[in-house]
Amino acid sequence: xxxxxxxxxxxxxxxxxxxxxxxxxxxxxxxxxxxxxxxxxxxxxxxxxxxxxxxxxxxxxxxxxxxxxxxxxxx
Numbered sequence: 102x103x104x105x106x107x108x109x110x111x112x113x114x115x116x117x118x119x120x121x122x123x124x125x126x127x128x129x130x131x132x133x134x135x136x137x138x139x140x141x142x143x144x145x146x147x148x149x150x151x152x153x154x155x156x157x158x159x160x161x162x163x164x165x166x167x168x169x170x171x172x173x174x175x176x
Contacts, residue, residue, distance in 0.1 A: 115150040121162040130156065 118137075125133045133156035138145065145151065157165065 114148055115152070116148060117152045117154050119155040119157075120153065121155075121157050121159055123159055125156060125158045 120133075120137060124136060128136070134153055137153055137156065138151075141148075141151065155162075155165075
């Protein structure tokens with residue numbers, strides 16, 4: 102699952118991405134970013150900027166999408 106935003110300028114395209122994959126399981130944020138950069142190595146030659154907004158596992162994504170449950174204050 103992914104979400105992509107593109108901003109074009111004279112310097113080239115800038116991308117903002119949200120990536121969800123089970124390949125991120127057990128990996129720290131820096132390792133996740135390295136996986137993305139490695140996967141896009143060829144495309145990066147044409148890209149001005151890439152911003153990885155989110156790099157999550159499916160379970161993390163699911164938890165982030167669930168609405169927060171309101172807490173009731175004791176009276």
